[in-house]
Amino acid sequence: MSGMALRDSAHLEPGRVTAGVLAGVVHVVFLAFLIFGLDWKTQPPEGIMVDLWSSLPPPPPAVQPVIKAPPAAPKQVEPPPPEVKPSPPKPEAPPPVKADIVLKEKIEKPKPIEKKPIEKKPIEKKPIEKKPVEKKPPEKKQVEKKREEEKQRVQKDLEEQKAKEQEARITAEVEQLRQEQEANDKLQQLAAQSHLTDLMAEYKAKILAKIKRNIVMPPGLPGDPVAEFDVTLLPGGDILHVRLRRSSGYPAFDSAVERGILLSQPLPLPPDPALFSRFRNLSLKVHYRE
Amino acid sequence: MNPAVTQDMSFFHLVGTASLPVQLVMVLLLLTSFLSWWFIFRKMFVIRHAIRQSDEFEDVFWRGSDLNVLFQSAAASRHSAGSMERIFEAGFREFIKHKRQPGMDTSAVMDGTRRAMRATYQREMDRLESHLSFLATVGSVSPYVGLFGTVWGIMNSFRGLANVSQATIAHVAPGIAEALIATAMGLFAAIPAVIAYNRYSNNIDRLATRFESFMEELSNVLQRQAAG
Numbered sequence: 001m002s003g004m005a006l007r008d009s010a011h012l013e014p015g016r017v018t019a020g021v022l023a024g025v026v027h028v029v030f031l032a033f034l035i036f037g038l039d040w041k042t043q044p045p046e047g048i049m050v051d052l053w054s055s056l057p058p059p060p061p062a063v064q065p066v067i068k069a070p071p072a073a074p075k076q077v078e079p080p081p082p083e084v085k086p087s088p089p090k091p092e093a094p095p096p097v098k099a100d101i102v103l104k105e106k107i108e109k110p111k112p113i114e115k116k117p118i119e120k121k122p123i124e125k126k127p128i129e130k131k132p133v134e135k136k137p138p139e140k141k142q143v144e145k146k147r148e149e150e151k152q153r154v155q156k157d158l159e160e161q162k163a164k165e166q167e168a169r170i171t172a173e174v175e176q177l178r179q180e181q182e183a184n185d186k187l188q189q190l191a192a193q194s195h196l197t198d199l200m201a202e203y204k205a206k207i208l209a210k211i212k213r214n215i216v217m218p219p220g221l222p223g224d225p226v227a228e229f230d231v232t233l234l235p236g237g238d239i240l241h242v243r244l245r246r247s248s249g250y251p252a253f254d255s256a257v258e259r260g261i262l263l264s265q266p267l268p269l270p271p272d273p274a275l276f277s278r279f280r281n282l283s284l285k286v287h288y289r290e
Numbered sequence: 291m292n293p294a295v296t297q298d299m300s301f302f303h304l305v306g307t308a309s310l311p312v313q314l315v316m317v318l319l320l321l322t323s324f325l326s327w328w329f330i331f332r333k334m335f336v337i338r339h340a341i342r343q344s345d346e347f348e349d350v351f352w353r354g355s356d357l358n359v360l361f362q363s364a365a366a367s368r369h370s371a372g373s374m375e376r377i378f379e380a381g382f383r384e385f386i387k388h389k390r391q392p393g394m395d396t397s398a399v400m401d402g403t404r405r406a407m408r409a410t411y412q413r414e415m416d417r418l419e420s421h422l423s424f425l426a427t428v429g430s431v432s433p434y435v436g437l438f439g440t441v442w443g444i445m446n447s448f449r450g451l452a453n454v455s456q457a458t459i460a461h462v463a464p465g466i467a468e469a470l471i472a473t474a475m476g477l478f479a480a481i482p483a484v485i486a487y488n489r490y491s492n493n494i495d496r497l498a499t500r501f502e503s504f505m506e507e508l509s510n511v512l513q514r515q516a517a518g
Contacts, residue, residue: 015335023327027320030478034471035301206456268456 052204052284199270200278206268207282215260217288218252224289225250227257231282235273237266245283257286304468309446315439315472319432323479326428329421330486337493340418343372344500357382357511373414373497374504381407381505385512396516403512407505414501418494422487429484436476443469 225248232241242261247254261284269279305316351360364371364379371379384406388399447465451457 015332015339019328019331019335022331023324026327027324031301034474205458205460209456209458 052208052282196275196278199275203268203270203279207264208284210264210268211257211260211284211286214263215256215286218250218256221250221253221288224287225253226288227254227286229257229261229284229286231261231284233267233269233276233280233282235269235276237269239265239267248288250288253288301471304464304471307464308443308468308471312439312443312446312469312472315435315442316475319436319439319472319475319479322428322432322435323475326425326432326479326483326486329424330482333421333425333486333490337418337490337497340373340497341493344374344497347372347374347378348500348504351378357515361386373411373418374501376414377407377410377501377505378508380410381508381512385516389516396513399516400509400513404505404509407508411501411505415494415498418497419491422490422494425483425487425490429480429487432476432479432483433473434476436473436479439472439476440469443472 226246227244227248228246230241230243230245231239232243234240239262242258244254244258248257269276305313308316361379361382364375365383368376368379381403385399385403388394388402444462444466447462447469450465451461454461
């Protein structure tokens with residue numbers, strides 16, 4: 001009996017390995033088919049998508065803030081150190097006043113940054129002040145005095161020139177800072193905008209979904225006609241006015257869409273009333289085939 | 291969020307993001323499918339081989355060769371012999387043994403020979419039919435297993451939908467697609483298994499009929515020899 005069993009197992013051997021290999025091949029083919037099938041499927045939905053645009057098209061900035069956001073942070077970190085040092089010399093220099101005026105337009109942050117240049121001024125002035133002190137001891141002759149006075153005048157002129165230069169420098173720096181500040185503001189705006197676009201996209205999708213649900217599509221139209229409507233909204237989502245901007249060429253489809261839009265009121269709107277302005281005038285584009 | 295989901299609908303992404311029960315079901319089905327395909331190919335080779343050997347043996351047998359010579363060659367090549375050859379060998383061996391014993395009734399000799407042949411026949415049938423029940427089980431159960439994975443996945447994706455105020459198809463579509471992969475795998479395992487099971491059991495039935503009629507014919511030949 002055991003001899004029989006051995007013989008049987010020996011008899012079965014030859015096909016086993018090839019069978020295993022073939023089974024593996026079958027599964028690889030199946031997997032490849034699944035992958036290809038699914039990748040092929042992802043494209044059609046994009047083509048069928050229905051677009052809804054409000055009058056402002058903000059999509060491109062959505063990507064940028066993400067990249068630019070990190071550099072914005074270090075810029076804001078740098079300014080704080082000068083904030084503490086320059087406070088005492090403030091009264092001496094005239095230019096900061098100008099800077100303040102410029103700054104009033106902006107947010108508080110930049111103020112300390114402009115004081116940075118002021119710090120340099122006193123340091124430069126000190127040596128200038130010392131010079132006259134040194135020359136005072138030989139004060140005996142008036143000529144020398146005059147010369148000294150002249151020298152002092154020249155020096156004062158020089159000082160004034162320097163002051164002007166510095167002023168110019170300060171204004172330049174202020175300008176630069178302002179630009180940075182503006183860039184920061186822009187970035188923040190962009191970030192806010194991207195959030196806004198997300199929100200808007202969400203509500204556009206909701207609006208469209210609601211309208212789609214209410215459209216009774218006329219059967220059997222050839223191709224993929226597109227009807228475009230301008231919709232004016234009231235706060236709260238009620239529809240003030242619906243106008244056919246571009247007909248699809250099939251009156252039945254146009255009127256079906258219009259009925260669907262009117263049936264959908266109140267349209268879903270974001271809870272923030274500030275956003276309503278973006279939804280006041282909607283242009284809807286409805287494709288026949290979904 | 292929605293566009294990102296639709297763009298990332300690759301097969302591996304779907305499988306990777308599936309919930310644990312669904313992934314377990316998928317692994318189980320992959321294993322089952324692999325096993326069932328392995329058995330399908332193995333049985334295919336075995337049955338094809340059995341049919342060819344039976345053809346050859348019947349050819350030789352009915353050409354009217356000497357039974358003793360046939361028995362010698364069958365006994366010599368028992369490791370590579372086909373089922374029919376083995377049935378013949380077992381029956382003839384029993385027949386010779388009985389014949390050597392003096393005073394044996396012909397019907398008793400034939401009974402013994404028949405029993406020996408039937409025993410070998412049953413053993414051979416058992417060998418041919420082995421693993422067929424596995425194919426039958428895979429064919430009937432794996433769709434349900436796949437369906438279980440799908441139902442579980444769909445349940446999950448609908449539960450996720452409950453928290454969304456404005457439900458769109460985009461919220462559930464990825465979950466359903468991912469869950470449906472389980473059904474696809476179940477069907478992929480089940481369909482070939484069912485086809486193979488039906489085909490192979492039919493082949494084996496026909497072989498069994500051939501073996502049985504051969505046994506009857508051989509007993510007739512042997513009875514003639516015993517009487518003569």
